[in-house]
Amino acid sequence: MATARHFICSVLVVSITLAAAYVEELDDRFNEMRRSEPWLVEFYAPWCEYCKTFEPIWYDVAAELKSQGSHINVGKLDTTLYTDAVAEFKIRGYPSIIFIKGDKYFHYNGQRTKDAILEFTYRVSGPSVRALTSVRLFQHVLSRHQLCFVYVGGRSPLKGQFYKVASEFVIHNYFFSATVDVLPQAVTLQDGPSVVVFKDGSYDIYNEVRDGNLSSWVDRERFPRYFLMDSFSLYQMGERTKLVAVAVVDEKNPSAESIRYKSLVEKVATEYSDQYSMNFQFGYVDGNDYINGVVMGELPMPSLIVMNMSIDGYYLPGYTVETTEDLLQFLNSILTGRAELLGGNGFLRRIKRLYYRATSALKTSFASAPFGTCFLISLPLVVIGFIVMGICTAERVDDEKADDGTHSAVTHRKRAAVKHSEAKKKD
Numbered sequence: 001m002a003t004a005r006h007f008i009c010s011v012l013v014v015s016i017t018l019a020a021a022y023v024e025e026l027d028d029r030f031n032e033m034r035r036s037e038p039w040l041v042e043f044y045a046p047w048c049e050y051c052k053t054f055e056p057i058w059y060d061v062a063a064e065l066k067s068q069g070s071h072i073n074v075g076k077l078d079t080t081l082y083t084d085a086v087a088e089f090k091i092r093g094y095p096s097i098i099f100i101k102g103d104k105y106f107h108y109n110g111q112r113t114k115d116a117i118l119e120f121t122y123r124v125s126g127p128s129v130r131a132l133t134s135v136r137l138f139q140h141v142l143s144r145h146q147l148c149f150v151y152v153g154g155r156s157p158l159k160g161q162f163y164k165v166a167s168e169f170v171i172h173n174y175f176f177s178a179t180v181d182v183l184p185q186a187v188t189l190q191d192g193p194s195v196v197v198f199k200d201g202s203y204d205i206y207n208e209v210r211d212g213n214l215s216s217w218v219d220r221e222r223f224p225r226y227f228l229m230d231s232f233s234l235y236q237m238g239e240r241t242k243l244v245a246v247a248v249v250d251e252k253n254p255s256a257e258s259i260r261y262k263s264l265v266e267k268v269a270t271e272y273s274d275q276y277s278m279n280f281q282f283g284y285v286d287g288n289d290y291i292n293g294v295v296m297g298e299l300p301m302p303s304l305i306v307m308n309m310s311i312d313g314y315y316l317p318g319y320t321v322e323t324t325e326d327l328l329q330f331l332n333s334i335l336t337g338r339a340e341l342l343g344g345n346g347f348l349r350r351i352k353r354l355y356y357r358a359t360s361a362l363k364t365s366f367a368s369a370p371f372g373t374c375f376l377i378s379l380p381l382v383v384i385g386f387i388v389m390g391i392c393t394a395e396r397v398d399d400e401k402a403d404d405g406t407h408s409a410v411t412h413r414k415r416a417a418v419k420h421s422e423a424k425k426k427d
């Protein structure tokens with residue numbers, strides 16, 4: 001037994017050191033090294049606990065790239081020793097994963113898993129527009145990617161714009177170019193060059209007059225009409241100009257109601273896309289962890305919620321949504337300004353939110369939370385937040401009704417604590 005365990009342990013130690021050997025500890029010479037070769041770099045700080053949790057994944061990423069014979073180097077850089085990097089690469093938290101190729105660099109914002117990081121690396125390390133040279137290749141790409149953009153045609157000003165937009169959005173999506181003769185039969189375009197988005201088993205053609213400039217169209221179209229949103233995609237929605245309408249469900253305990261909510265949202269997303277896709281991004285979310293951070297309380301599951309992620313504001317229907325008409329009525333009330341906007345990012349709400357995130361960060365799993373990050377700038381803010389929260393909640397516990405209509409997690413918890421101690425007294 002003891003020898004077997006000993007053997008396993010030494011195998012583990014050897015393989016970890018081997019994997020670690022593929023990750024180079026970088027120093028100030030990095031600035032010259034990056035000129036000649038592409039690098040995937042983890043920027044970290046020794047005090048950051050999340051960086052330590054992340055380390056084994058990073059070693060796996062390096063070992064996998066090595067075993068594939070990739071020319072991409074993998075490194076890590078201690079930003080407390082090489083502080084210039086923070087400003088140069090616009091680092092806002094740790095660990096930061098950045099792919100660097102000469103003067104260009106791409107921040108990774110997805111889940112911190114080996115596969116997701118490798119996929120990102122593959123996408124950004126190649127050309128931002130890849131050529132589809134045969135019908136078979138075209139079909140292969142369509143079957144492999146849930147969503148992609150394709151330029152079809154010869155040389156044109158539109159092609160130039162497409163390349164420019166592709167280099168901006170390649171961190172999120174795949175971009176291809178093809179000539180008309182390799183177009184699959186199922187696709188028909190009008191004459192002349194086109195940009196096409198393939199998604200949801202169908203396609204849409206960019207129309208400059210109707211859709212505005214190519215960049216804003218790609219930004220609107222770069223998500224499927226309806227999809228499972230993880231915390232990273234929700235986080236990204238903050239940079240967008242659409243409201244996010246989701247069914248919040250517990251996939252491990254799918255009740256009849258949650259299935260109904262999902263299918264209602266999906267139906268509106270697909271059948272009413274013409275009317276609503278300009279203003280809404282539809283989807284569903286498994287679990288309420290991230291959204292609790294927006295509403296700063298416990299959102300029941302299943303729920304329907306519409307969020308304005310850029311200001312952390314949200315709308316709730318306020319009645320039971322039974323039919324498609326109910327849901328459309330809810331969406332219309334938001335568009336016409338009749339629905340009440342809850343939450344938002346006023347100064348106090350922002351401090352409350354930092355406090356909420358700081359206190360709930362411990363509960364959420366690292367790989368699935370965008371806040372599984374040691375923040376560079378907000379750390380002092382969180383401290384201030386704690387102090388301010390202390391002052392505000394001390395004054396507010398008694399007149400909860402005077403609050404902004406929503407129950408904060410803190411007052412909830414305090415109330416629970418009061419009830420608890422009352423119950424104890426009775427015993």
Ligand SMILES: *[C@@H]1O[C@H](CO)[C@@H](O)[C@H](O)[C@H]1NC(C)=O
Nearest residue numbers: 164211212213214215216217
């Ligand atoms: C595209 O249009 C958006 C707004 O519609 C604007 O903010 C952006 O600057 C435009 N981009 C280009 C490249 O013209």
Ligand SMILES: *[C@@H]1O[C@H](CO)[C@@H](O)[C@H](O)[C@H]1NC(C)=O
Nearest residue numbers: 240241242243308310311313
């Ligand atoms: C979110 O709220 C802000 C501030 O009220 C507003 O300017 C913006 O248009 C809203 N976003 C959407 C997508 O409606």
